Structure formats: C-alpha cells, structure tokens
Amino acid sequence: MHTGSSPRILDNLTTAVLTFDADLRLTSINPAGEMLFEISAKKAVGQRLAELLPHARLATRTLNQTLESRHPITARGVPLKLPGHRIITVDCTVTPLTDAGADGALLVELTQVDRLLRLARDESMLERQAANRAVMRGLAHEIKNPLGGLRGAAQLLERELPDKSLREYTRIIIHEADRLRNLVDRMMGPHKPLKKxxxxxxxxxxxxxxxxxxxxxxxxxxxxxxxxxxxxxxxxxxxxxxxxxxxxxxxxxxxxxxxxxxxxxxxxxxxxxxxxxxxxxxxxxxxxxxxxxxxxxxxxxxxxxxxxxxxxxxxxxxxxxxxxxxxxxxxxxxxxxxxxxxxxxxxxxxxxx
Missing domain, CATH: 3.30.565.10 (Histidine kinase-like ATPase, C-terminal domain)
Known part of the structure; x- marks a missing residue:
C-alpha cells in the first residue's frame, strides 16, 4: 500500500485494499486497487468516495453503515460501476480500523469476482486447446499420409495415359490433394520454431x-x-x-x-x-x-x-x-x-x- 508504514506484502496482493478516513476520504490504496480503478495512488489519495466512484451509491451507503455501526460488513456479488462506464462484480468486505490514531477509519477489500471467473475460464480454454492441438496433430498425420499416396499415384497415372485430354482429370486429383494438404497445414498453424x-x-x-x-x-x-x-x-x-x-x-x-x-x-x-x-x-x-x-x-x-x-x-x-x-x-x-x-x-x- 502506498503509505510509508504499510507492509510490502500488500503491494503483491491481487485483492484491492483501500483505507478511508471518517469523512470517507481515501487515505491509501495498494497496486491492485490502482489497477482496478485505473488511477494512480498519487491522484486518488485524498479523494472522497463520491469523487472516486460517482455512480456507486450502494458502496457509499455500505461504508456509512459501517461507520455508524462499527461492525464489519461483507457483501458478495456486488455490481460496481467504475469510471469509463465499466461495470464489474466484486466481493466487498468493509472493516472498521481500531488501531490508535485510526478512529473512524475503514479498511475496504475488493475482490473482483469477474477476474476469478476469467481465470477459471481461461485455464479451461487453454487446456482444451492443448488437447485439441494434440488431436489435430494426429489427425493431420493420418490425413496427409493417404493424400501423399493419392498425389503420387495420380502423377504416375498421368505419365502412362495415352490420351493427353485425360490428364486434365489427374491434374484435378493432384490439385485437390495439394489443396487439402494446405488446409491441414493451415489448421495446424505455424509449425516453425520461434526466432525471437x-x-x-x-x-x-x-x-x-x-x-x-x-x-x-x-x-x-x-x-x-x-x-x-x-x-x-x-x-x-x-x-x-x-x-x-x-x-x-x-x-x-x-x-x-x-x-x-x-x-x-x-x-x-x-x-x-x-x-x-x-x-x-x-x-x-x-x-x-x-x-x-x-x-x-x-x-x-x-x-x-x-x-x-x-x-x-x-x-x-x-x-x-x-x-x-x-x-x-x-x-x-x-x-x-x-x-x-x-x-x-x-x-x-x-x-x-
């Protein structure tokens, strides 16, 4: 978190961690919070919650309730409208700070649920694509072998045909075999090693x-x-x-x-x-x-x-x-x-x- 006494461990959290004073002015924000709100700590610190999130009335109400009751509040699946018309879904925990000198201060933790869903979806997609590529490699091998045989047979046949007009048919076989082979190669994507x-x-x-x-x-x-x-x-x-x-x-x-x-x-x-x-x-x-x-x-x-x-x-x-x-x-x-x-x-x- 971007205050001198904050532990460095907060800087590495993927959860957005913010603190507010009794007037709901932001007093600190960690890098995950900066990324979530797309704002630097230097610019954000000192802003009121209503300035930071002008469309988040529910968030303001939740923080005010915590200030009054002095009891932690946790809300799950909360839609949060951010500047730039971005809407995300977060799990939110608001905790009153009772440390000396923190009278009325609040600690806010925001975990973006969309992000967790994205991670699960992306991991599943990558696994399926890796399996898909393995199947495609095997399929490509099975397809290209007989295509090579067809092409070779058509070339041999073309040499033996007595009537030149019949060679049009062997050329069609060769052309279509080449077209299918190229299609298989394109399906496999670039197979050359990277030259970085x-x-x-x-x-x-x-x-x-x-x-x-x-x-x-x-x-x-x-x-x-x-x-x-x-x-x-x-x-x-x-x-x-x-x-x-x-x-x-x-x-x-x-x-x-x-x-x-x-x-x-x-x-x-x-x-x-x-x-x-x-x-x-x-x-x-x-x-x-x-x-x-x-x-x-x-x-x-x-x-x-x-x-x-x-x-x-x-x-x-x-x-x-x-x-x-x-x-x-x-x-x-x-x-x-x-x-x-x-x-x-x-x-x-x-x-x-």
Whole structure:
C-alpha cells in the first residue's frame, strides 16, 4: 500500500485494499486497487468516495453503515460501476480500523469476482486447446499420409495415359490433394520454431494498420491509442504480425469494411495467464463496433472451423491464438452487439525497457 508504514506484502496482493478516513476520504490504496480503478495512488489519495466512484451509491451507503455501526460488513456479488462506464462484480468486505490514531477509519477489500471467473475460464480454454492441438496433430498425420499416396499415384497415372485430354482429370486429383494438404497445414498453424528478437508491439500494430489501409483503401479507419511507455519484449515479429493481422481482418469483415477499428495498448499488473502469474503483462486491444459474435459460438471462436461468416474457414482466430500461446500469452474476447474487443496479453518478463 502506498503509505510509508504499510507492509510490502500488500503491494503483491491481487485483492484491492483501500483505507478511508471518517469523512470517507481515501487515505491509501495498494497496486491492485490502482489497477482496478485505473488511477494512480498519487491522484486518488485524498479523494472522497463520491469523487472516486460517482455512480456507486450502494458502496457509499455500505461504508456509512459501517461507520455508524462499527461492525464489519461483507457483501458478495456486488455490481460496481467504475469510471469509463465499466461495470464489474466484486466481493466487498468493509472493516472498521481500531488501531490508535485510526478512529473512524475503514479498511475496504475488493475482490473482483469477474477476474476469478476469467481465470477459471481461461485455464479451461487453454487446456482444451492443448488437447485439441494434440488431436489435430494426429489427425493431420493420418490425413496427409493417404493424400501423399493419392498425389503420387495420380502423377504416375498421368505419365502412362495415352490420351493427353485425360490428364486434365489427374491434374484435378493432384490439385485437390495439394489443396487439402494446405488446409491441414493451415489448421495446424505455424509449425516453425520461434526466432525471437526484441519486438516493439507498436511497430507490429502500425505495420498491420498500414497493410489493412492498403487492403481496404476506402471506408475503413484505424484509430490508435498507444501507451508509449511499453517496453520491448522477446518475440518473433513475422508470426506476431500474422496473429494481429488475422484479428484485425476479422474485425474489418465484421463491420463490412465500413467504420472504425480502434487499436489500444496498455499494461496489466499481477496478471495470470493459465496457471502462471506475471508481474507485468502487455495488453493490445482490437475493438470494433460490428454486430458482435453470436453467443452460441463465443466460447469456441478460437477453435478451427468455428465461424459465423458464410464461407469462412474459421482458421484466422485459431492460428492467432496458437501464435500468441507460443509466446506465453493469451487472446481473450468480449462481445456484445455493437461492441467487440479482442485483447492480446503477452508477458513482459523479458522486457527490454
């Protein structure tokens, strides 16, 4: 917590811990609280609760009740409206402080339930995708072996055919065998090992932005909201560009190449990917105002062949997720009609900043 006498252990908690005085002015906040409210301790300390959370009347009422009764209060599953129209669900505990010099002070602990649900969902998704990739590798091997035999037989047959007009049929067999093999390879995603080097995420995003503006020269706008303080990290630029390009193309198709896509970057602290907690994680958002992803496929959009687009292969997002996973990261999606956000998370343990 950002007061001189506070124990360092509070700085590493994932629970937001805040203290208020008897006038409900914030006296301290730990890093998890800063991240939750998206505000620095320097700016937040000294603000009244009503200034910090202008739309959270229930929170104000709860703290006032605790001040009057001097009894701890715990509330679970409380919706909390944050600045920027974000609504989260938290478990909240308010405890009166009885230490000397803390008369009337309150300790507030906020645990974001959405975050715990996200961790369970993400871990399940990563496990299913790992199992899915193992099945796909076996399936690819079983498919490509007979395809190679078919192709070879067609080539031999083509040499023996006396009538050249019949070779059109063998060429169709060869062409279709090659097409199926390429489809299987695409389903498996990039199989080359990563050639990592220091990467700047903004250079990746800018490259994709320029590619898309050439690809769709009229009707599409790509806005940028970058955090210039983000450090470099170790990654492979070519594969990361492919992952971001697949997502941006998906967003462009969702808005039918007419409208605005927003590219945004930032930092997440004490962020968990799978079962590993990272001190710092880079976040890159791709946001569009399209019709949204149908609810029935939202849990499965990162699997091959899952798509809401007529004629789509459903491989773009699957390949993107595979590339980001190889970098130790994760892609999440939040979607409702009129608002879809794909968030790319990449650990910064190897940051160069």
């Amino acid at each position: 080097q220091p990467v700047n995420i903004h250079e990746i995003l800018e490259h994709v932005r320029k590619l898309m503006l050439v690809e769709v020269p009229v009707g599409l706008t790509l806005e940028r909201d970058y955090d210039p303080s983000l450090p470099e990290f170790d990654g492979e630029p070519e594969q990361l560009t492919q992952a971001v390009l697949n997502i941006v193309r998906n967003s462009a198709e969702a808005i039918q190449h007419q409208g605005t896509i927003r590219l945004r970057t930032g930092i997440e602290r004490s962020f968990t990917i799978g079962q590993k907690r990272h001190r710092l994680v880079l976040r890159a958002d791709i946001e569009d105002s399209g019709p949204g992803i149908p609810e029935e496929i939202q849990e499965h959009i990162f699997y091959p062949m899952v798509t809401a687009k007529p004629g789509g292969t459903g491989l773009g997002l699957s390949i993107a997720q595979d590339i980001i996973a190889k970098h130790g990261g994760l892609i999440e999606c939040r979607s409702r009609p009129g608002h879809t956000v794909f968030s790319i998370y990449l650990p910064l343990e190897n940051g160069h900043g």
